Amino acid sequence: MLILLFYFFIFIVAVQILYYLGVFRVFAFAKDQKSTPKKIPVSVIVCAKNEEENVAQFIPLLAAQEYPDFEIVLIDDASSDKTLDVFEEFEKQYSNIRLVKVENNEAFWGNKKYALTLGIKAASKDYLLFTDADCYPTSTNWIATMTAQFTIQKTIVLGYGKYERITNSFLNKIIRYETLLTAVQYFSWAKLGKPYMGVGRNLAYKKDEFFKVNGFIEHMRIRSGDDDLFVNQAATAKNTTIAFEPDSFTLSKPKTSFNDWVSQKRRHVATANHYTFFDQFQLGVFYSSQLLFIVLPAVLLAFQFEWIIVTSLVAFRYLVAWIMIGSSARKLEEHDLKFWFPIVEIVLILIQINIFIINLFSKPAQWK
Known part of the structure; x- marks a missing residue:
């Protein structure tokens, strides 16, 4: 029995090495980007529901972008707080703000995708740049660096949405490491010609791409996934590229409660069940091999079976993983995380298997 586990462990190690050297290396060792702004007309789209404090703080940062031709489309998704009031004040203050007021619709009650669809249709520019209401750009050149990646062929741009760093918070390190690992995955697969997801905190595409796939219609019933399910459906090797210059990043306020973060991740995991078969398969193999990489050597070492080989x-x-993660962390300016590897990785793996089990027995909460 132990010999079979030993050979299976060798196979799992080979799978992990294949991912880190065969896939993640593509982004980890990619040349640093240096883009030239194209100055194309852009609509920045922000959808908010009960975010009065965040939008009051962050919309002025969007308005301060150094870019010659952009508008900000603010979508109030039937908020019950003062979000709409804040938006209306900004509309008076900034001439390039376009306000979209969404009322609850019986057929699409509380559906963010419905609200976003109205905002996209209201946008006057052909190129769209998305971020969330609790996000803000890390520089005044965010629009310029994100849209610089557009070409005639490349009409979908995947960006990186960071989370703010909270000192002396281990939960914050887990959240940021998970975000880093996810970005390494979707950036690497995009560079390999197999784009499968993006994040709505930092995503851009030409409006034509939205209408080519009939918007969100194929997954409208799924409340989440306005970002990753759209990319999973519309992105190809020919039309998708990535942006990872530091000026292209956005920052978000991270969850400070473990339960709140787990609820958020449960929605993300549930949404991934609607990816294409290949994407579900490759993600399943990676995360399964990560879990087995922890379990199998623990069993083998407990019985001191071939302990020198197993340890080696x-x-x-x-x-190998530390080199790939460390190089990627440098690119994405998450420098401190490489010093917490592999502790945060092990904890994250255990949390992820727990989330997977919970999702088997109950559905996660949806958009506010």
């Missing part, structure tokens, strides 16, 4: 393979895999 564990060390080799961690070295």
Whole structure:
């Protein structure tokens, strides 16, 4: 029995090495980007529901962008707080703000995708740049660096949405590491010609791409996924590229409660069940192999079975993974996370398997 586990462990290590050296290396060792702004007309789209404090703080940062031709489309998704009032004040203050007021619709009650669809249709520019109501750009050149990646062929741009760093918070390190790992995955697969997701905190595409796939209609019944399910459906090797210059990043306020973050991740995991078969398969293989990489050597070492080989393979895999994660963390300016590897990785793996099990027995909460 132990010999079979030993050979299976060797196979799992090979799978992990394949991912880190065969896939993630593509982004980890990619050349740093240096873009030239194209100055194309852009509509920045923000959808908010009960976000009065966040929009009051962050919309002025969007308005302060150094870009010659852009508008900000503010979508109030039937908020019950003062979000609409704040938006209306900004509309008076800034001439390039366009306000979309969404009322609850019986057929699309509380559906963010319905609200976003109205905002996209109201946008006057052909190129759209999306962020969330609790996000803000890291520089005044955010629009310029994101849209610089557009070409005649490349009409979908995947960006990076960071989370603010909270000192002395281990939960914050887990959240940021998970965000980093996710970005390494979707950036790497996009560079390999297999784009499968993006994040609504920082995503851009030409309006034509939205209408080519009839918008969100194929997954309108699924409350989440206005970003990743759209990309999973519309993105191809020919029309998709990535943006990872530091000026292209956005920052978001992270969850400070473990339960709140788990609820958020449960929605993300549930949405991934609607990806294409290949994307579900490759993600399933990666996360399963991560879990098995922890379990199998623990069993083998408990029985002291081929402990020198097992220990050597564990060390080799961690070295390879640390190099890939460390290089990617440098690119995405998450420098401190490489010093917490592999502790945060092990904790995250255990949390993810717990989320997967919980989702088997109950549905996660949806958009506010």
